[in-house]
Amino acid sequence: xxxxxxxxxxxxxxxxxxxxxxxxxxxxxxxxxxxxxxxxxxxxxxxxxxxxx
Numbered sequence: 001x002x003x004x005x006x007x008x009x010x011x012x013x014x015x016x017x018x019x020x021x022x023x024x025x026x027x028x029x030x031x032x033x034x035x036x037x038x039x040x041x042x043x044x045x046x047x048x049x050x051x052x053x
Contacts, residue, residue, distance in 0.1 A: 004045045 009029050011020035021029040022041045032038045043049070 002047050006042065006045055 005025040007023050009021035009023050017034050018038060019033045021031055023029040024045045030041055032041055
């Protein structure tokens with residue numbers, strides 16, 4: 001696991017879904033739609049993978 005600094009860019013909630021851009025400091029902003037997509041981006045930025053067991 002590693003420490004990362006991220007920021008939400010232009011977050012909004014529309015139609016009950018969270019959407020916006022997630023930017024890792026020093027990286028490109030990546031669009032997301034939905035809380036699950038946001039969590040997946042955060043896990044990827046931190047170097048974590050979801051266990052399938």
